Amino acid sequence: MSVAKVFNVQHFCLDDGPGIRTTIFLFGCPLRCPWCCNPEGVYPNGEVFDADLPSLFGECLSDLPFYGKDGGVTFSGGEPINSVFEIRPLIEDLRKTGITICFETSMFVSKEKFRLALSLADFICADIKVGTKSDAESILGYDRFDWFVENLSLLKKSKVAHRYRLIMNTLNGSMEQVAARLQLIEDDPNALTEVFNTHNLMNEKRLKLGVVPSKSYQALDSLEIEKIYTYVSKNRKKSILLEV
Numbered sequence: 311m312s313v314a315k316v317f318n319v320q321h322f323c324l325d326d327g328p329g330i331r332t333t334i335f336l337f338g339c340p341l342r343c344p345w346c347c348n349p350e351g352v353y354p355n356g357e358v359f360d361a362d363l364p365s366l367f368g369e370c371l372s373d374l375p376f377y378g379k380d381g382g383v384t385f386s387g388g389e390p391i392n393s394v395f396e397i398r399p400l401i402e403d404l405r406k407t408g409i410t411i412c413f414e415t416s417m418f419v420s421k422e423k424f425r426l427a428l429s430l431a432d433f434i435c436a437d438i439k440v441g442t443k444s445d446a447e448s449i450l451g452y453d454r455f456d457w458f459v460e461n462l463s464l465l466k467k468s469k470v471a472h473r474y475r476l477i478m479n480t481l482n483g484s485m486e487q488v489a490a491r492l493q494l495i496e497d498d499p500n501a502l503t504e505v506f507n508t509h510n511l512m513n514e515k516r517l518k519l520g521v522v523p524s525k526s527y528q529a530l531d532s533l534e535i536e537k538i539y540t541y542v543s544k545n546r547k548k549s550i551l552l553e554v
């Protein structure tokens with residue numbers, strides 16, 4: 311039987327795409343963001359379990375009365391698009407019942423996987439974590455910035471509804487870094503852009519998992535995040551500052 315490596319399923323989520331959603335958190339991620347708020351999706355020390363696809367389908371179906379017009383199922387992680395081939399039968403079953411599909415993604419995945427995800431998705435929540443190859447390598451610990459750029463281009467050319475999330479902290483939140491990120495999406499002016507300050511709770515989770523705490527970043531203080539949000543909102547038609 312087909313299974314997915316899952317570390318959590320959350321119901322009635324309001325921040326993981328349009329409407330009320332069931333969010334399935336899939337294990338595995340190629341990045342090593344120091345501020346990661348889901349280290350249990352990255353390091354194999356957490357409570358990861360094999361969930362068979364029919365059971366996940368049943369769990370989502372039981373939430374169907376709450377989805378309304380906009381809601382549905384979101385795949386998060388970890389990096390959920392890395393598992394898109396494995397979960398494709400589940401997604402196709404959900405779509406047959408009219409349930410909409412959303413992915414929360416870093417876009418640091420192969421083009422083949424991203425193309426498939428785009429063909430199956432109704433909505434994409436896309437992180438823009440860094441704006442340069444050198445920041446991808448030095449901050450995220452991953453050298454396939456070319457994959458991210460290619461997938462971002464595919465997303466912009468697609469008809470799939472999407473929004474961008476700019477995660478901010480002391481590692482990636484200088485004005486120069488923010489400008490580099492905005493430059494990547496300037497030809498897609500109508501997509502909503504969320505500005506999200508990192509919070510400082512990740513190290514508690516890392517310690518519980520036996521992962522060495524990261525001391526390299528801090529959330530931005532309120533003055534810094536306001537300044538960045540003002541800058542972003544002048545450059546983007548639609549933007550929102552998300553409070554932690």
Ligand code: SF4
Pocket residue numbers: 339340341342343345346347348349351352387388389416
């Ligand atoms: S992409 Fe997401 S899950 Fe992966 S390390 Fe970064 S914050 Fe964590």
